[in-house]
Amino acid sequence: MYFSLVPNIEYDEKPIKYPFSESDYVVAKNFFRRFTVNEDVFSYAVLFNQYTIVEGERPDIIAERAYGDPFYDWVVLITNNMVNAQYDWPMSNRELSNVLMREYEDPYAEIHHYETYKIGQYNEGLHVDETFYNGIHKVNIDGKIEIKNGNEIAKPVTVIEYYTLENEKKRQIYLLKPKYFRQFVDEFKKRNFYKRSNNFISQRLKKTG
Numbered sequence: 001m002y003f004s005l006v007p008n009i010e011y012d013e014k015p016i017k018y019p020f021s022e023s024d025y026v027v028a029k030n031f032f033r034r035f036t037v038n039e040d041v042f043s044y045a046v047l048f049n050q051y052t053i054v055e056g057e058r059p060d061i062i063a064e065r066a067y068g069d070p071f072y073d074w075v076v077l078i079t080n081n082m083v084n085a086q087y088d089w090p091m092s093n094r095e096l097s098n099v100l101m102r103e104y105e106d107p108y109a110e111i112h113h114y115e116t117y118k119i120g121q122y123n124e125g126l127h128v129d130e131t132f133y134n135g136i137h138k139v140n141i142d143g144k145i146e147i148k149n150g151n152e153i154a155k156p157v158t159v160i161e162y163y164t165l166e167n168e169k170k171r172q173i174y175l176l177k178p179k180y181f182r183q184f185v186d187e188f189k190k191r192n193f194y195k196r197s198n199n200f201i202s203q204r205l206k207k208t209g
Helices: 039-043 059-067 070-078 093-103 130-134 159-169 178-191
Strands: 008-013 024-029 048-052 111-116 136-141 144-149 154-158 172-176 200-202 205-207
Touching: 059 070, 059 172, 059 178, 070 172, 070 178, 093 159, 111 130, 111 159, 130 154, 154 159, 172 178
Parallel strands: 008 205
Antiparallel strands: 008 024, 048 172, 111 154, 136 144, 200 205
16 A cells, blocks of 8 residues: 555656667656654654554554554554664564574674673663773772772673664554544645656656756
8 A cells, every 4th residue: 555655756767779869767656755754743642652562563463453454554664764664673583583593603692792780980781892891990889989890880791682672672663543543644645746846747756857
């Protein structure tokens, strides 16, 4: 359904057949005309419900449950500014493990980075290097300076731990409430109409150049 709503564009190919003075045009979807949602809109709780994607859920499954039609999966993606579902949508745990096993020798043992605990002047989650982790540091705890080993301040984070956490973050999305759904779809259609210009052919088609 999404592709049927995206307007077309006549792409000017260089002349490839006689007479060479004339251009040949190929009609294609205008994917440069991308619809995005302003991040500020998510602060309006009246418009959206927060939703956690569970293991194995796809955009079409969520669309059918939320809007009664799996072909409105593009609404789920666009309202979360997801450009490529292959990368922006969370993987299953099995998929993630398989990808990391192909890309790393041992993602369960290999260290991705080190990060701090919340202690003294250090905030939680600050990325530090191995030298810091193996070093000795002065830590200000409640106005008193204490000597701490790096492994008391920071912890190693393995490759599998890091990417699993990043994947879990993707599970938190926003779903447009059903009562605003039709208005959004109508607005999307309206924004994909071309305005009159030198390249205008119709509301759904224009030339390049």
